[in-house]
Amino acid sequence: MIWVAILGAAIATLLTRSVPFVVALPIRPPAVASRYLEALPVAIIAALIGPAVVLPEGSLTHGAEPLAAVLVIATVVWRRTLLAGVLVGVVGVAFLRML
C-alpha cells in the first residue's frame, strides 16, 4: 500500500509540474484562484501541525509539544533557518517531557 501512495503521489506531483508545460491553458488563472493556490501549501502543512501538537502519538499532550512548538516558531522567526528550528524543537521537547 505504501508503494501505491508513493507512485500516486509521484504522478500527482508530476501532473502539477508538467500540465502547464504541455497543455496551453486558455486563460490566465484568475486572481482569486492564485490567492487560494498560494495559501494552500501553507494551510495543508499547518494543518499537519495541529494534531501532532495536541495529540502526539495519539494521546493528549501534557504540554511539552505545544511549548516546544512555540520555541520552534520563535527560533525560526529569529534565525530564518529550518535546521535551527528542528534542533531547538527536538532538544526542547526531550527536555520538556522530562519535567
Add this chain to the structure above:
Amino acid sequence: MIDEEERRVSRLAFGEGWPVLGTSLLVGTTFGVVARQAGLLPVEIIGMSLLVFAGASQFAMVQLLSESAPVPIVIASVLFINLRHLLMATSLRPRFEGLSRTRRVLAAFFLTDESFAMATRHFRRGGRGLAYYLTFAVALFAVWNVATITGVVVGGSVGDPRRLGVDFAITATFIGIVVLAVRRPAHVVVAITAAAISGALALLGAPTIAVITAGLVAPLIAVFARR
C-alpha cells in the same frame, strides 16, 4: 551541444545556487532521519525522494503514513500541497516553448520552489536559454537524493526516538516550513486557522479528515482578505 556560453551559465548556476543546495542537503538529511524513525523502509524512503522529489510533500507523506492514513488521503494531500506548481509552471512556460513535449515533461519533473526562484531571477535579469535552470534543478535533485540516503543511514542508528525527542523533528520541520513560507499577513491567519481546525477535528475523533478539511478551508481566508 554545449557551447562556451552554456558552460559559463552552468558555472554561474552553481556559484549562485550553492547556499540553496547546502540548505537542501541539511533538510534532505533530516527527511531521511525522520522517515527512518517513523518506521518506513530505506527503499521506500529513497524511492520517495527519487520519484516524488518534493520536500514538504515527502514530510507530509511520512507523517500521514505513520498515522496509517488511507492512501487516497495521502495522495490528495500531496496533490493539494503541490498545486502551487501550476502557477510556477504557467509562468515559466514561454521559456520552454522550443523543446519537444517529452523534454518539457522531463524539465518539469525537476521544477521545485527553489529551481523556480533561481530560474525566475535569472530570466528577470535578462538571462536566456535553459542551461541555468536545468543545471541548478538537476543538481538539487542529486543533492536531495544523496542527502536522503545519508539521513536513512544516520536515522537507522539513532536510539529510542521518543525519548530523544526525534519524533518531534517532523512537526518542528512543518512549523519551520510554514514560518518561512508565510509571504503575506493573511497567511499567518491561514496557518493558525488551519492548525486550530485540524487540531480540533483530531480531538473530536476525526483525525483522518482533519488535515485535508482544515487545509482546504483555511486558504479561503486568503481569498477574502483585503491584502
